[in-house]
Amino acid sequence: MQFEQIITGAAGFVGSHLCQRVSSPSAQAKTATLDLLPIDSTAASVHHRQADIRDSEALAPIVKDRDAAVVVHLAALAEAVMPFAQMGELANTNIQGTVNTLAQLSPKRIVFASSSAVYGSVHDRAVRPLPEETAAIGAYGASKLMGEVICTEWAEQRGRNSIALRFGNIVGPGCRGLIPYLVAHAHRHPEGDVVVQLRGRGRLVRDYLDVDTAVDCILAASEVPLEAGKSRIFNVGSGRGMNNREVAQMVAEVLRAQGFALTMNFDNPVPAGESEAVVLDVSDTVSVLGVPAPSAQTVAASIEQATLGHLARLRELDAEQG
Numbered sequence: 001m002q003f004e005q006i007i008t009g010a011a012g013f014v015g016s017h018l019c020q021r022v023s024s025p026s027a028q029a030k031t032a033t034l035d036l037l038p039i040d041s042t043a044a045s046v047h048h049r050q051a052d053i054r055d056s057e058a059l060a061p062i063v064k065d066r067d068a069a070v071v072v073h074l075a076a077l078a079e080a081v082m083p084f085a086q087m088g089e090l091a092n093t094n095i096q097g098t099v100n101t102l103a104q105l106s107p108k109r110i111v112f113a114s115s116s117a118v119y120g121s122v123h124d125r126a127v128r129p130l131p132e133e134t135a136a137i138g139a140y141g142a143s144k145l146m147g148e149v150i151c152t153e154w155a156e157q158r159g160r161n162s163i164a165l166r167f168g169n170i171v172g173p174g175c176r177g178l179i180p181y182l183v184a185h186a187h188r189h190p191e192g193d194v195v196v197q198l199r200g201r202g203r204l205v206r207d208y209l210d211v212d213t214a215v216d217c218i219l220a221a222s223e224v225p226l227e228a229g230k231s232r233i234f235n236v237g238s239g240r241g242m243n244n245r246e247v248a249q250m251v252a253e254v255l256r257a258q259g260f261a262l263t264m265n266f267d268n269p270v271p272a273g274e275s276e277a278v279v280l281d282v283s284d285t286v287s288v289l290g291v292p293a294p295s296a297q298t299v300a301a302s303i304e305q306a307t308l309g310h311l312a313r314l315r316e317l318d319a320e321q322g
């Protein structure tokens with residue numbers, strides 16, 4: 001079977017939203033998905049394989065006829081701050097796993113999920129997707145930068161294409177990070193009597209975007225014309241910064257309306273490897289990929305949806321456990 005699209009990391013947050021967009025039976029028939037985990041049975045793929053990208057041999061049988069049109073490579077260890085004990089796994093998954101994916105799936109194009117973490121901290125401007133702007137300060141960001149470089153050199157050497165998407169903080173139902181952390185805390189301590197611990201005096205600035213915009217950019221990157229052997233890098237965000245205090249206050253507001261109190265302390269230190277500020281210049285993404293930057297209202301609505309979604313999930317678990 002020659003697939004038009006293979007999605008790695010399909011069971012994850014972004015992967016599951018991408019799979020939901022592969023809706024027609026004919027598109028589903030031409031799509032394969034791959035993850036360490038099973039995918040939700042309601043998701044699109046009729047060709048799902050549980051496989052480990054760290055194991056090159058395990059990938060070989062997935063595509064009998066290689067040369068799929070596009071591999072959307074989302075599988076990764078995706079924590080921005082990684083404990084030292086997991087650094088080996090980070091390198092095996094995000095670097096060796098990317099090499100294995102290219103070597104075994106051999107697509108015509110890879111769409112690589114990179115991250116704004118490749119920029120480190122940039123306080124004074126929205127950062128453009130240029131090689132000289134990269135200054136990763138953590139192992140996760142460095143692993144993503146290495147993944148981009150591997151994809152670019154592979155494309156040049158094999159006459160294929162690579163598109164790296166440097167995502168900001170993606171929010172929406174099922175997202176990871178700050179929002180589920182706050183919701184889980186409020187669910188455990190609904191009266192607000194236990195303080196939730198946050199970092200960086202509430203001044204950690206990130207570029208937040210909704211998951212639908214992230215998926216729109218993945219789909220556009222799969223098709224944007226590019227000469228053989230060429231690569232491109234795009235920033236995927238809103239072009240605006242929000243700090244962790246603003247996001248936490250939005251989440252607290254939604255939770256308050258549901259009867260939960262959150263008491264927050266932002267005075268915890270910023271760990272080594274975590275960026276203090278990064279905002280993305282998305283002008284190329286808008287003009288070349290044709291995907292508009294999400295408005296502040298869209299991002300706020302996604303933060304609300306994500307908060308309510310996580311709360312609903314915890315309430316379901318409560319109900320299941322009686």
Ligand SMILES: NC(=O)c1ccc[n+]([C@@H]2O[C@H](COP(=O)([O-])OP(=O)(O)OC[C@H]3O[C@@H](n4cnc5c(N)ncnc54)[C@H](O)[C@@H]3O)[C@@H](O)[C@H]2O)c1
Nearest residue numbers: 009011012013014036052053074075076078113115167170
């Ligand atoms: N979510 C964000 O805000 C964000 C921001 C920047 C970059 N990214 C990148 O986008 C991609 C998707 O992010 P996400 O939020 O959906 O992450 P996620 O953790 O929800 O999904 C990652 C998926 O990869 C799978 N995976 C991990 N190791 C694997 C392995 N060895 N073999 C096969 N599958 C493996 C996991 O099982 C998981 O389903 C990641 O590459 C991440 O680094 C995400």
